[in-house]
Amino acid sequence: MCGAFITDPLSESIALMPGEASGVDFAKSPVTKGGDSHPFSHAAPMTYDPENIFAKILKGEIPCHKVYEDEQTLAFMDIMPRSMGHVLVIPKAPARNLLDIAADDLAVLITRVQKVALGVKEALGADGITLQQFSESAGGQEVFHIHFHILPRWDGVKMLSHPAPKADMAVLAEQAAKIRAKFA
Numbered sequence: 126m127c128g129a130f131i132t133d134p135l136s137e138s139i140a141l142m143p144g145e146a147s148g149v150d151f152a153k154s155p156v157t158k159g160g161d162s163h164p165f166s167h168a169a170p171m172t173y174d175p176e177n178i179f180a181k182i183l184k185g186e187i188p189c190h191k192v193y194e195d196e197q198t199l200a201f202m203d204i205m206p207r208s209m210g211h212v213l214v215i216p217k218a219p220a221r222n223l224l225d226i227a228a229d230d231l232a233v234l235i236t237r238v239q240k241v242a243l244g245v246k247e248a249l250g251a252d253g254i255t256l257q258q259f260s261e262s263a264g265g266q267e268v269f270h271i272h273f274h275i276l277p278r279w280d281g282v283k284m285l286s287h288p289a290p291k292a293d294m295a296v297l298a299e300q301a302a303k304i305r306a307k308f309a
């Protein structure tokens with residue numbers, strides 16, 4: 126292992142043994158450059174764009190198939206579902222992703238994610254749930270308002286890969302109604 130990158134098969138991230146030759150100059154690494162005092166800050170600030178698609182859904186400018194709503198949270202069907210009943214859960218408070226959301230908002234959000242996941246699982250008779258959250262483009266994020274993906278799973282059924290085809294809106298409406306009924 127000396128002087129080698131270690132590949133983590135689960136996360137695809139690479140770790141480095143301390144003190145080993147890497148070929149990477151950490152003084153030039155994106156997480157340390159820029160003169161910012163926080164060692165994990167990016168040189169470029171991560172800003173929230175109030176015109177992102179989910180902000181427009183929150184403002185009612187774009188429609189969605191809502192499954193759950195409260196003062197702090199909205200959950201709705203993903204229009205390109207990677208499993209049957211794919212739901213997105215977002216906070217109403219603006220945040221770009223896991224890297225900038227306020228801790229208090231995240232604490233509320235994750236409890237709502239659990240609540241919605243239980244409702245989705247029960248409504249659709251799923252065997253389990255896959256939970257996903259992507260932060261920044263490098264992490265796979267495409268819409269920059271934090272969201273958790275709730276993907277219902279059935280034994281032996283694979284998820285579709287991204288990008289999945291756009292769903293039939295009538296089917297989404299039917300699934301949303303079933304899930305909403307669990308919170309009525």
Ligand code: 5GP
Pocket residue numbers: 178187189190201202203204205206258259265266267268269
């Ligand atoms: P990300 O890669 O940012 O975690 O995922 C964004 C998700 O938003 C994708 O799964 C995509 O299908 C979904 N999405 C993109 N645009 C819309 C939209 O206008 N409405 C809904 N309901 N979902 C969307």
